[in-house]
Amino acid sequence: MAKTADHVVQLARLARAAGAQLARATGPGRRSILLAIADDLARSDTRAQILAANAQDMEDAQKMQARGELSPALVDRLALTDRKLDGLCDGLGQLADQLDLIGRVDLERELDRDLVLRRVSCPLGVLGVVFEARPDAVPQIAGLALRTGNAVLLKGGREARRSNTVLVERLRDTLQSQGLHPGAVGLLEDRSDVDALLTLDREIDLVIARGSSAFVRHVQSRTSIPVLGHAEGLCHLYLHHSASPPMAARIAVDAKCGYPAACNAIETLLWEPGAEPALVAAVEGLRRQDVELRGCEATRAQHPDLDPATDDDWSTEYSDKTLSIKRVDHLDAALAHIDRYGSRHTEALIADDEFAATTFIASVDAASVFHNASTRFADGYRYGLGAELGISTGKLHARGPVGVEGLITYRWLLRGTGQIASDYGPGKRDFRHRTRIPKP
Amino acid sequence: MAKTADHVVQLARLARAAGAQLARATGPGRRSILLAIADDLARSDTRAQILAANAQDMEDAQKMQARGELSPALVDRLALTDRKLDGLCDGLGQLADQLDLIGRVDLERELDRDLVLRRVSCPLGVLGVVFEARPDAVPQIAGLALRTGNAVLLKGGREARRSNTVLVERLRDTLQSQGLHPGAVGLLEDRSDVDALLTLDREIDLVIARGSSAFVRHVQSRTSIPVLGHAEGLCHLYLHHSASPPMAARIAVDAKCGYPAACNAIETLLWEPGAEPALVAAVEGLRRQDVELRGCEATRAQHPDLDPATDDDWSTEYSDKTLSIKRVDHLDAALAHIDRYGSRHTEALIADDEFAATTFIASVDAASVFHNASTRFADGYRYGLGAELGISTGKLHARGPVGVEGLITYRWLLRGTGQIASDYGPGKRDFRHRTRIPKP
Helix, strand or coil, rough: CCCCCCHHHHHHHHHHHHHHHHHCCCCCHHHHHHHHHHHHHHHHHHHHHHHHHHHHHHHHHHHHHHCCCCCCCHHHHHHHHHHHHHHHHHHHHHHHHHCCCCCEEEEEEEEECCEEEEEEEEEECCEEEEECCCHHHHHHHHHHHHHCCCCCECCCCCCHHHHHHHHHHHHHHHHHHCCCCHHHHHEEHHHHHEEEEEEECCCCCEEEECHHHHHHHHHCCCCCCEEECCCCCCEEECCCCCCCCHHHHHHHHHHHHHHCCCCEEEEEEEEECCCCHHHHHHHHHHCCCEEEECHHHHHHHHHCCCCCHHHHHHCCCCCCCCCCEECCCCCHHHHHHHHHHCCCEEEEEEEHHHHHHHHHHCCCCCEEEEEEEEEECCCCHHCCCCCCEEEEEECCCCCCEHHHHHHHEEEEEEEEEEHHHHEEEEEEEEECEEEEEECC | CCCCCCCHHHHHHHHHHHHHHHCCCCCHHHHHHEEEEEEEHHHHHHHHHHHHHHHHHHHHHHHHHHCCCHHHHHHHHCCCCHHHHHHHHHHHHHHHHCCCCCCCEEEEEEEEECEEEEEEEEEEEEEEEEEECCCCCHHHHHHHHCCCCCCEEEEECHHHHHHHHHHHHHHHHHHHHHHHHHHEEEEEHHHHHHHHCCCCCCCCEEEEEECCCCHHHHHHHCCCCCCCCCCCCCCEEECCCCCCCHHHHHHHHHHHHHCCCCCEEEEEEECCCCHHHHHHHHHHHHHHHHCEEEEEEHHHHCCCCCEEECCHHCCCCCCCCCCEEECCEEEEEEEHHHHHHCCCCCEECCCCHHHHHHHHHHCCCCCCCEEEEEEEHHCCCHHCCCCEEEECCCCCCEEEEEEEHHHHEEEEEEEEEEHHHECCCCCCEEECEEECCCCC
């Protein structure tokens, strides 16, 4: 076991105690926490404090950008503005008004007279969240956690260190002013703290990792705590011979170029004999967007000016404006290619043929499977989930875009009047098993 | 990565292909598979084949028992009889008639005109199941897997090798006679096959481990595939000062002695000042059952003839007729002890006081939390889940006793008419997000 920094253990234990307090709070109680946080973030002296800290972070970041050590995109994400903070306050208000998901009885069954079993939803407990340099994520993630009765330990990008520190201090002050333990929100300082956190499998119930695939894999390999995150986003767009050429061009361009670094962007275009017109349209559209295209031999027979693709291309998540193109013999061959190389994230086909669409949708093993729509729709906001914690390529618990539901589990509660198990069984008492509230 | 035996990779790939076929089958199709298996197991020549193989396994096992190498309990579990096989046929028939859980739409949302998102339940894919020497588990587990559209690779105890081989052959023949790929059920031969299986994280979607805590931990430590199983069952019974003494005695005896090796048996009895009469009743009852009792200093002040407990006792799962007893100062101290030493499996209190019961139930973080009932009720059959795959002490996906629901996940299916994501957003099109079927 890796060394565990004592202060991280301390933070985790405080968070666990604070989480237990949150779990026992009422729904209206959890709602008012969110409203109090939003109110505080709307106050002018809080704003001044946050923006001053952010200005210092920005100053350092701009120097690093000038030296070529930070990308302009990262510096943009780091900036906090009054408008961003207004948006955060709105978001917290909406979250406050959402249906409380804790304490819901989704099964009630009389096992016998005066022996009643209930399955009741409850928080997971303590979340560990490691995220990129975007300080607005602090109140967002803390809001999602607190709304569902969870405590949370946060570790953001080091470029946002000062902003995150002030934001977490404000959150903790607000918790305290609400009579709650401030330990429900904690901040980790550096990367070694994350390593320590990952060893605390009794204290931390779920790790949410947001960042590069390599980072998520790193986290997964170092912990026995469940990790919510997507280790990879290797998505395909398949052109059936019935694909409409203009639709193929529009969707291919959106799915590759909308945001090439996104996990729901495509990396490989598959096409089958008969789909040549759709392929031509897609290739022309992608070229206009300066996408670097790499083709298999059969594709290059149609488009000789493409770079040749090697076998490595089929398993590469480019995360930039590069796309590999491969001819497959038919739908089943497309399915086999996707099964072999896909990351079970999002897979799409373009087809006018209903039978092909139905077969594709019924067969692909992925969190999201689309027909005649861009893979870029695979996103919590676009799905209407309210807020997105992340996208999971695992199959258990929560799959695809994960909203607040992913922060909830359940307990089995049994209330009796002295019953013992050895009174039941063959030749003894029978269970009644009368279900009053069925599981949906 | 550990070495992967080629024949295990082969079995897993066949299972994956067969699983895809099962997933596309209709509900009535999956039902008829179960009925065909039950029919075959009811045929006299099938019975003769199975019982002959089992007789050979039994002969070897009895020799081993005579040499003291196998426990009589294990030999009992190994035996197949016509009556056990009749029970299996009944169980498969009941499973066949259960509601089909695959293909259910639990959310339908119009993201925009002609752009419809559905969340649809689907099988996990391929299960790897490692279980004890109980050959009747083969048709039971295979039945649960097939009913939910999953393929399964099984590895049973080596003492049941011949019985398991015949049972799996029969299942595969039945699958083939139904026009299905026999690879949906596969049998692993030895322990090194299990090690190979655990490396196949692209082919195997869930590992179900049934056996000792040490075995489950061994499996968990060797794989990145999610594991369903309980690594530990360290359960407590807490006597509040309002506990009824006769109830305390009855429940303590049932919870400790009903089946001491079970994960839902108690290991520690907690009592608080005022609960002395309940403690006396429990101690007397447990002594009559020859339970070895170990007490903390305060407990031994009341019962001087108890053996002294050391700190190690609080974290020991005895799995036999040993029980540790500890005095706690009050309810909160009991909760703190349970939080520190419990395995989040099942925790119970005995109290007539309703406030104490409510506080305990609201506060304990465990899969099952009981009031005035024995911990031994924590079981899929007793909960009325139909069939139990195992008990999970993890919090994600499935918690506590897990039935067929634990074998199911979902996919997000989106059908559009050419929509692209970059048409939506601030200053562009708005999402409609009209929910037609709400998530329950």
